[in-house]
Amino acid sequence: MSFPWAKQYEPKLPLTRWLDERLPVPRLVYNSLGGGYPVPRNLNYFWNFGVLAGAALAIQIITGIVLAMHYAANGAVAFDSVESIMRDVNAGWFLRYAHANGASMFFIVVYTHIFRGLYYGSYKAPREMVWLLGVVIFLLMMATAFMGYVLPWGQMSFWGAQVITGFFSAIPLVGDTIRIWLLGGFAPDNAALNRFFSLHYLLPFVIAGVIILHIWALHIPGSNNPTGVDVKGEQDTVPFHPYYTAKDGFGLGIFLLVFASLLFFFPNYLGHPDNYIPANPLSTPAHIVPEWYFWPFYAILRAFTADFILPAKLWGVLAMFGSILLLFFLPWLDSSPVRSMNYRPKARIAFWVLVADILVLGYCGGAPANAFYVILSQICAAYYFAHFLIILPIISRSERPRPLPNSITEAVLANHGGTSPAQTALETSPTSSTPHAAH
Known part of the structure; x- marks a missing residue:
């Protein structure tokens, strides 16, 4: 802009x-x-998470490059090479834990970033391309994380790869071919490890390239803001530096404190203990689960249990990918001219119901696949799709939004007990019946 x-x-x-x-x-x-680069003057701390995502990616790339120097992508020694990194490489335990927990922190930051975009309507015109590139980044992150989870070659790594890639075989005609192409064989082995290791090393740099496009697309229309109204003039903006570099610096400090606490005090809290057992194709774990950041999608995958025209397994695969691809169409599914849900009371209620629904899906995805959790997953998966395909389009056409402020400056002054320029001019005009009160 x-x-x-x-x-x-x-x-x-x-x-x-x-x-x-x-x-x-x-x-x-x-x-x-x-x-x-002027930015809206009313950005809150939820706008820190874009910078935090960049910091998390930098941590992953730096630690990943060093770990790759010591890792061996061979089924016979992969598990032992990870243990050697932990025990024999100088600060290897730190690098490995930083990389593993850094992935979790990366997803926490990105999920918060996505929910901020959903709440404040950052996917709406003229920022559709910013949103679409963000969804591409999210897909690349998921692919990178899945391949990285396989590399330690523990029990959960092996069986996670076996189960997840097995779902591709449900695709008619080409499913088995795709699975064999992904694994380089009929089961996870050396070929799969080499492929996953190569792609896991490469994709973060692809993510970095798409992030550059994401930032470039953002700078054309400029940043969105909590009110959702467009910038009207110089009074609505402040320079990015020093105002938001200082604010982002504070947010980065909090992020690093949380990350350090997780890294030094709870390094295995977000992992699975079975992954400290070497991969054994002859011993199936009692409960196979992916990493926690895949749980909502895993719950959607498991929600389909009956064949209807197509096999249940194929419905699950289509629903899992569809739940993410649906986000590509969000700018056109939500046709309301008002961006921020601060001024959309019905849409705000639906948003918080969606957040609760995704949290329940996440809990079900990490729980055993018994009847109760499967039924709960089915209900929540149905609501997830209904939110985007039915509820949000209806609300966007029928709800009556609250009045928007005339400008960002007016909203800022109103929130801090001040008066807008228009009010000031009215109150100080000669025809005004009441004197202007100083603030």
């Missing part, structure tokens, strides 16, 4: 002028992340 009031980059030193003429990297950084 072009802001006519944005401060322009002006190199002052001969060296920076020379560099700016030949490779304007400082200008690019200044216009993207510095004083040359």
